[in-house]
Amino acid sequence: MVCHGSTPIEPQALPQPVLRSIPRDQHPISRKDISPNALRVLYRLREAGFGAFLVGGAVRDLLLGRHPKDFDVATDATPEQVRQLFRNCRLIGRRFRLAHVVFGREIIEVATFRANSDDGSGGREVEDGRLVRDNVYGTIEEDAVRRDFTANALYYAIEDFSVRDYVGGFEDVQARVLRLIGDPATRYREDPVRMLRAVRLAAKLGFTIDPATAAPIPELAPLLAEAAPARLFEEMLKLFLAGHAVASFEGLERFGLLDVLMPDTARALRSNRSGALRRMLVEGLRNTDARVAADEPVSPAFLFALLLWPAYCRALAELQAQGMPSEEAQRRAADRVTLRQVQPIALPKRFPLPMQEIWLLQSRFSPRQRKRVFRLLAHPRFRAAYDFLVVRLAASDSHAADVEFWRHAQQVPGDELAASLGAAAAAGEPEMLPSRRRRRRRRRGGGNGGGAGEGQAGE
Incomplete structure (x- = not known):
C-alpha cells in the first residue's frame, strides 16, 4: 500500500464473501429487459473464455422493477484483453482503468474485478486514507466486498440467469435498505463522496440508510471539503437534476452535508426563523422534480439560483443594514455569494452570470x-x-x-x-x-x- 502525507493506514476489515446464488425462478430479471448491446458484450466475453456478469445498479434496478439507464459489466478479463475483443472499445481512467465498448450513443462500461488488497505492483495508492488509484485486479469474491453498498454488489450471470450475491445485497434490496460493505467510517475516509452517494441513492430508490451506515456521516461530513470541487459540482447535478431533488436536499440537511457543500445557504436557512426561505427552496425543488418527471429540460443556472437564493437574501440584508444603496447592495451581495460558493463547488463559468441576472431582475x-x-x-x-x-x-x-x-x-x-x-x-x-x-x-x-x-x- 502506498501512503502519502500520513502514517500508513492498515487495510480495512472487510466481510468474508459468502456466495448465495438466486436461481432464475426466484428473481424477476429477464433478458428482454437488458440492453441488447450489454448482452452482446456479455456473450462475447463468455465465448472468449472469460467470466462476465451484469453488475451494480442495473441488477439492483431490475430487481426493483425499474428501467436502468446504464448497463455495466464486470469481468476477469483485463482492460487490454477487452479491447482486443471489441474494435469499438476505448480504455479510460487512471484511478479506475475501465473499458468502454461504444455502440452509437450507448456505452457499455466493462470493469475488471478489483482486489481488496495491494499486490505491491503500484496499482493501488492511498493518500490520507483516500483511495486515489485502484487497479489491482482480483476475483469476483474480492470485487464484491470492495464495492460500496450491498445493493450494488449483485451479479447477474448470463450462463444460467442466476443472481449471485456475496454480501447480503439481495435481502437488502428486498428490504429497501442501503448498507455500506465493511466499516462505514473507513469506507467514507477512503472516498468522502460516498456520503453524498448514500444520500442520493436513498433519495432515488426510496431506501432507508442502515443506522450503522448513517451514523458516521455528520462527524465525517467536513471531509467533503477535501474532494475535488469539480467532482462535487457533478455530484450536485446528480443529486438535484435526477427527479429526487427534494429528498436529496432533505438528506443533505439531515446529515450536515449541506453545511459543507453550501455553507452560506445552510446558515441563511437556520437564521430565517419564519422558514419562508426554506419553503421557497423546497417548492422550487419540487417543481424541478416535476419537470424531470415530465421529461422537460431544467437549467443548472436556475437550480443554483434557487439553492443560493437564501444566501443572497442574507447577504443583501446585511449590506442594506450597513446603509448601502439598494442597487449596489444587490450587485455586491450577488458577487459575494458567487465568489464564496465557487470554493467548495466549482461552478462552471457559464452559470454565475445567468444566476445573478435571475436574482437582480427580481427587484424590477x-x-x-x-x-x-x-x-x-x-x-x-x-x-x-x-x-x-x-x-x-x-x-x-x-x-x-x-x-x-x-x-x-x-x-x-x-x-x-x-x-x-x-x-x-x-x-x-x-x-x-x-x-x-x-x-x-x-x-x-x-x-x-x-x-x-x-x-x-x-x-
Missing part, C-alpha cells in the same frame, strides 16, 4: 412604467426570472400582484399592453390589470428567451 418586477415593462419583457433572462418570481410565492404571497401582472403582460399583444399601461399612468394608478385576458401569447424578440429550459417553475 414591481415598477409599472411603460418603458421599464417592455424593457424587462425583452430581457433574454426574463422568463427564467419570472419563473423564479412564481416560486417565491411559496415564501410570501406579497408577490401575488406582480405574478398576476406579468402573467397577463405575456399574454396580451404589445399595443394592448402599452395602451393599458398608458391608461393607468393617465389615471395616476400604480398599475393596471386589464380585466379581459386573451389566450394568445405575445411574442417579442427575446422576451421569452429563457423558455422552459431556462426557468423551471412554470405557471
Whole structure:
C-alpha cells in the first residue's frame, strides 16, 4: 500500500464473501429487459473464455422493477484483453482503468474485478486514507466486498440467469435498505463522496440508510471539503437534476452535508426563523422534480439560483443594514455569494452570470412604467426570472400582484399592453390589470428567451 502525507493506514476489515446464488425462478430479471448491446458484450466475453456478469445498479434496478439507464459489466478479463475483443472499445481512467465498448450513443462500461488488497505492483495508492488509484485486479469474491453498498454488489450471470450475491445485497434490496460493505467510517475516509452517494441513492430508490451506515456521516461530513470541487459540482447535478431533488436536499440537511457543500445557504436557512426561505427552496425543488418527471429540460443556472437564493437574501440584508444603496447592495451581495460558493463547488463559468441576472431582475418586477415593462419583457433572462418570481410565492404571497401582472403582460399583444399601461399612468394608478385576458401569447424578440429550459417553475 502506498501512503502519502500520513502514517500508513492498515487495510480495512472487510466481510468474508459468502456466495448465495438466486436461481432464475426466484428473481424477476429477464433478458428482454437488458440492453441488447450489454448482452452482446456479455456473450462475447463468455465465448472468449472469460467470466462476465451484469453488475451494480442495473441488477439492483431490475430487481426493483425499474428501467436502468446504464448497463455495466464486470469481468476477469483485463482492460487490454477487452479491447482486443471489441474494435469499438476505448480504455479510460487512471484511478479506475475501465473499458468502454461504444455502440452509437450507448456505452457499455466493462470493469475488471478489483482486489481488496495491494499486490505491491503500484496499482493501488492511498493518500490520507483516500483511495486515489485502484487497479489491482482480483476475483469476483474480492470485487464484491470492495464495492460500496450491498445493493450494488449483485451479479447477474448470463450462463444460467442466476443472481449471485456475496454480501447480503439481495435481502437488502428486498428490504429497501442501503448498507455500506465493511466499516462505514473507513469506507467514507477512503472516498468522502460516498456520503453524498448514500444520500442520493436513498433519495432515488426510496431506501432507508442502515443506522450503522448513517451514523458516521455528520462527524465525517467536513471531509467533503477535501474532494475535488469539480467532482462535487457533478455530484450536485446528480443529486438535484435526477427527479429526487427534494429528498436529496432533505438528506443533505439531515446529515450536515449541506453545511459543507453550501455553507452560506445552510446558515441563511437556520437564521430565517419564519422558514419562508426554506419553503421557497423546497417548492422550487419540487417543481424541478416535476419537470424531470415530465421529461422537460431544467437549467443548472436556475437550480443554483434557487439553492443560493437564501444566501443572497442574507447577504443583501446585511449590506442594506450597513446603509448601502439598494442597487449596489444587490450587485455586491450577488458577487459575494458567487465568489464564496465557487470554493467548495466549482461552478462552471457559464452559470454565475445567468444566476445573478435571475436574482437582480427580481427587484424590477414591481415598477409599472411603460418603458421599464417592455424593457424587462425583452430581457433574454426574463422568463427564467419570472419563473423564479412564481416560486417565491411559496415564501410570501406579497408577490401575488406582480405574478398576476406579468402573467397577463405575456399574454396580451404589445399595443394592448402599452395602451393599458398608458391608461393607468393617465389615471395616476400604480398599475393596471386589464380585466379581459386573451389566450394568445405575445411574442417579442427575446422576451421569452429563457423558455422552459431556462426557468423551471412554470405557471
